[in-house]
Amino acid sequence: MFSIGEFSRITGISIKALRLYHEKELLRPSFVQSRTGYRYYNERDVEMARVIVRLREFGFSLSEIQTILGQYTDDQEILDYLQARREAVDAELAALRNVTASLNAIIQNEQEARRLMKQADYEVEEKNIEPMLIAGVRMRGKYSDCGQGFSRIGKKLGRYICGKPLCLYYDGEYKEEDADFEACMPVRKHVETEGVAVRELTGGRCFSLLHRGPYDQLGRSYEKILKYVKERGLEIILPTREVYLKGPGMIFKGNPRNYRTEIQLLVR
Amino acid sequence: MFSIGEFSRITGISIKALRLYHEKELLRPSFVQSRTGYRYYNERDVEMARVIVRLREFGFSLSEIQTILGQYTDDQEILDYLQARREAVDAELAALRNVTASLNAIIQNEQEARRLMKQADYEVEEKNIEPMLIAGVRMRGKYSDCGQGFSRIGKKLGRYICGKPLCLYYDGEYKEEDADFEACMPVRKHVETEGVAVRELTGGRCFSLLHRGPYDQLGRSYEKILKYVKERGLEIILPTREVYLKGPGMIFKGNPRNYRTEIQLLVR
DNA sequence: TCTGCGCCCTCCCCCAAGGGGAGACTCAAG
DNA sequence: CTTGAGTCTCCCCTTGGGGGAGGGCGCAGA
Numbered sequence: 367m368f369s370i371g372e373f374s375r376i377t378g379i380s381i382k383a384l385r386l387y388h389e390k391e392l393l394r395p396s397f398v399q400s401r402t403g404y405r406y407y408n409e410r411d412v413e414m415a416r417v418i419v420r421l422r423e424f425g426f427s428l429s430e431i432q433t434i435l436g437q438y439t440d441d442q443e444i445l446d447y448l449q450a451r452r453e454a455v456d457a458e459l460a461a462l463r464n465v466t467a468s469l470n471a472i473i474q475n476e477q478e479a480r481r482l483m484k485q486a487d488y489e490v491e492e493k494n495i496e497p498m499l500i501a502g503v504r505m506r507g508k509y510s511d512c513g514q515g516f517s518r519i520g521k522k523l524g525r526y527i528c529g530k531p532l533c534l535y536y537d538g539e540y541k542e543e544d545a546d547f548e549a550c551m552p553v554r555k556h557v558e559t560e561g562v563a564v565r566e567l568t569g570g571r572c573f574s575l576l577h578r579g580p581y582d583q584l585g586r587s588y589e590k591i592l593k594y595v596k597e598r599g600l601e602i603i604l605p606t607r608e609v610y611l612k613g614p615g616m617i618f619k620g621n622p623r624n625y626r627t628e629i630q631l632l633v634r
Numbered sequence: 635m636f637s638i639g640e641f642s643r644i645t646g647i648s649i650k651a652l653r654l655y656h657e658k659e660l661l662r663p664s665f666v667q668s669r670t671g672y673r674y675y676n677e678r679d680v681e682m683a684r685v686i687v688r689l690r691e692f693g694f695s696l697s698e699i700q701t702i703l704g705q706y707t708d709d710q711e712i713l714d715y716l717q718a719r720r721e722a723v724d725a726e727l728a729a730l731r732n733v734t735a736s737l738n739a740i741i742q743n744e745q746e747a748r749r750l751m752k753q754a755d756y757e758v759e760e761k762n763i764e765p766m767l768i769a770g771v772r773m774r775g776k777y778s779d780c781g782q783g784f785s786r787i788g789k790k791l792g793r794y795i796c797g798k799p800l801c802l803y804y805d806g807e808y809k810e811e812d813a814d815f816e817a818c819m820p821v822r823k824h825v826e827t828e829g830v831a832v833r834e835l836t837g838g839r840c841f842s843l844l845h846r847g848p849y850d851q852l853g854r855s856y857e858k859i860l861k862y863v864k865e866r867g868l869e870i871i872l873p874t875r876e877v878y879l880k881g882p883g884m885i886f887k888g889n890p891r892n893y894r895t896e897i898q899l900l901v902r
Numbered sequence: 903t904c905t906g907c908g909c910c911c912t913c914c915c916c917c918a919a920g921g922g923g924a925g926a927c928t929c930a931a932g
Numbered sequence: 933c934t935t936g937a938g939t940c941t942c943c944c945c946t947t948g949g950g951g952g953a954g955g956g957c958g959c960a961g962a
Contacts (some may be wrong), residue, residue, distance in 0.1 A: 369929095371938060381939085382920055402928060403940050413887070420885050424733055428919070440892065441883030442744050452737040459730050462723055465692055469720040476710050615709030617688050619681070624708065639909065649910090650949055670957065671911050696948070 367397065373407040377415040392432050393418060424451055472616045479612040482626060490575045490594045495630065497569040501526075501562050502534070502550040508543065509533075515549025522562050526553040531613075534567075534605035540585075548605070570603070574630045576611075580622035584608075584629070591629055600633040607632070635665065641675040645683040660700050661686060692719055740884045747880040750894060758843045758862045763898065765837040769794075769830050770802070770818040776811065777801075783817025790830050794821040799881075802835075802873035808853075816873070838871070842898045844879075848890035852876075852897070859897055868901040875900070 374381045387393040388405065393414055395405035407415075414435070421431045430447070438444050501523050503515035516531050529552030536546040556564050573595055577587035595602060607630040614620055642649045655661040656673065661682055663673035675683075682703070689699045698715070706712050769791050771783035784799050797820030804814040824832050841863055845855035863870060875898040882888055 369938075380920080382922090385940090386920060404928080405939085417885055424737060439886050440888040441740060441885050442747060442888070442892070444885070445741065445744050445748075448737055448741050448744075452734060452741065455730055455734050455737065459727065459734065462727050462730065466720060466723050466727065469692060469716055469723065472709060473713060473716050473720065476713050476716075479710060480713075617685055617709050617712070618707050620708040620710070624710070637909075648949080650951090653911090654949060672957085673910085690948095 367406045367408055370395075370405045370407070373405075373411070373415070376412055377419065379415060379419065387418065387428070390428055390432060392428060392435065424448075425455060426451060468616075475616070479626070482611055483624075488576050488578060490573055490591050492571070492573055495569040495572045495632070497566050498529070498552050499554070499556065499564065500532075500550040500567045501553045501557075501559075501564045502548045503562055504546075504548045506544060506546055509545055509547060512547065512549045516551065519549065519551045519562055522559045523551070523553055523557055523564075526555045526557060527551045528554045530609050530611055532607055532609040534607055536605045538604060540588075568632075570632050571634075572630050572632050573600075574628050577627045577629055578623075578625065580625060581627070584627065587627075587629055591631060595631055595633065603632040603634060606630070635674045635676055638663075638673045638675070641673075641679070641683075644680060645687065647683060647687065655686065655696070658696055658700060660696060660703065692716075693723060694719060736884075743884070747894070750879055751892075756844050756846060758841055758859050760839070760841055763837040763840045763900070765834050766797070766820050767822070767824065767832065768800075768818040768835045769821045769825075769827075769832045770816045771830055772814075772816045774812060774814055777813050777815060780815065780817045784819065787817065787819045787830055790827045791819070791821055791825060791832075794823045794825060795819045796822045798877050798879055800875055800877040802875055804873045806872060808856075836900075838900050839902075840898050840900050841868075842896050845895045845897055846891075846893065848893060849895070852895065855895075855897055859899060863899055863901065871900040871902060874898070 368376065370381055370384055373379075374384060379387075384393070384405070388395060393411065396408045396411055397406040398404070399406070417435070418431055421434065422428075426434070426447070434444050434447055441448075501519050503518055505511065505515050512533055520527070532550050532552075534548040534550060536548070550567070553564060558564070573591060575587055575591040575594075577584055609628040609630060611626040611628055612620075613625050613627070636644065638649055638652055641647075642652060647655075652661070652673070656663060661679065664676045664679055665674040666672070667674070685703070686699055689702065694702070694715070702712050702715055709716075769787050771786055773779065773783050780801055788795070800818050800820075802816040802818060804816070818835070821832060826832070841859060843855055843859040843862075845852055877896040877898060879894040879896055880888075881893050881895070
């Protein structure tokens with residue numbers, strides 16, 4: 367016979383929990399002194415306690431354990447419970463995997479953004495751009511609706527995205543209302559999906575300027591880079607591109623003053 | 635301005651939850667009519683609500699969310715929180731993976747046992763046994779201590795076990811006290827571990843008898859199979875083997891009357 | 903004008919699985 | 933007999949709300 371303290375040390379179950387199990391008739395001490403109310407446990411209770419610990423590790427609730435203990439004494443007989451439990455655990459696993467995936471995406475994104483913040487110098491720069499595989503949604507209307515395009519790509523091809531979102535502008539000029547543009551995401555893999563076109567975006571010689579600040583100030587940066595290109599007598603190839611290096615976050619909208627957008631003009 | 639009911643429908647957060655968030659100063663309605671106490675929310679609150687939903691999906695507690703919302707407005711600034719959260723989620727994932735693994739092991743075990751129960755006919759049978767890779771712990775003492783051997787193998791090589799536990803008996807006769815035996819488990823892979831020997835167990839011509847019931851009745855089945863073998867003038871090769879097809883379960887000890895043990899005697 | 907309805911409010915209790923602690927006994931040893 | 937450790941019951945607290953009681957508010961129909 368063990369007192370509750372000894373029994374607690376033996377089984378690793380806290381005294382509080384033991385009293386709770388007693389109250390719920392899950393694990394009844396083999397003897398209770400009626401005068402003092404002291405609980406006493408024996409060897410067989412130890413065995414029962416181990417079973418309970420086992421089942422709790424599997425995530426069964428106390429009431430489920432009560433049912434199981436009340437009716438069955440063999441693993442074989444609780445197969446249904448075990449299978450149900452496994453399914454529930456698998457569902458939890460799937461949900462958690464989604465969570466880590468999202469968290470990882472955000473973390474990676476922001477870490478890249480952080481690196482970017484350090485090295486940028488905000489001057490027009492000439493460089494060569496590699497071709498890349500992109501998924502795009504061609505749209506017509508207001509620029510600010512491009513978010514819908516991105517979210518559609520995210521939903522369909524979220525798993526394959528491998529770079530920063532960008533937007534292609536097919537109009538030679540700024541259009542307020544009826545703009546013709548395409549929301550794009552670099553992807554790893556060519557996947558056929560309706561509503562989203564996957565194709566290779568050409569590379570080439572390019573002038574780029576990093577714009578910092580909110581989108582409604584983009585005009586100034588365009589002015590700067592266009593002047594730069596025009597001075598050199600270069601011919602711009604449409605569509606022009608904007609790469610959203612850092613925009614509204616996945617959680618917060620963030621501070622627009624910290625947004626970073628790269629304007630890319632491909633030239634012949 | 636939305637009433638709490640409208641706001642609830644917009645954001646997908648229950649009215650109860652909204653009132654709780656208000657009480658915890660997590661999401662304050664933009665206007666509260668002092669006379670009636672009615673809560674009114676606006677567009678910006680919708681945005682805030684989405685952030686909260688997002689963070690809750692990641693598993694942040696309400697108090698964590700309060701801290702985050704109170705101090706930061708950019709994904710970048712909460713990177714530390716996100717990373718901490720990811721680690722916590724990864725830990726949960728690992729724990730759950732263990733749970734499913736254990737559950738799967740038990741379920742598979744019991745399903746095999748169930749199949750076994752149906753086909754068995756409890757007569758001496760001649761068959762050929764394939765060699766197999768086993769992990770073994772050689773022991774000396776009482777047979778009933780073999781459980782310690784099995785648990786040691788389980789701890790060291792649990793991941794590689796691929797069959798039913800068995801026991802090898804090196805004594806030609808029954809010994810009560812100072813028996814020489816080896817607790818074994820079939821394994822998939824040769825792994826070097828101290829205290830556990832992994833090697834190939836030879837196969838060959840074999841007579842086997844399925845014993846059903848508790849272990850203390852094994853004597854009768856031995857009598858039966860030994861008589862059978864002796865009648866045919868065959869020479870037994872030591873060690874003899876017992877395969878525990880169904881014994882005490884991983885959770886319950888189960889009913890000994892349902893235990894199934896296969897006695898295997900290899901012969902020349 | 904009365905009544906009913908649909909919302910909304912606060913306040914209280916409830917869930918799981920115990921943890922923490924107060925105040926009162928009890929046990930065992932010195 | 934005392935003392936300290938162990939145990940008892942009882943109550944409140946946690947998280948993230950759910951359920952419902954009792955009452956206020958405004959609007960529409962009879």
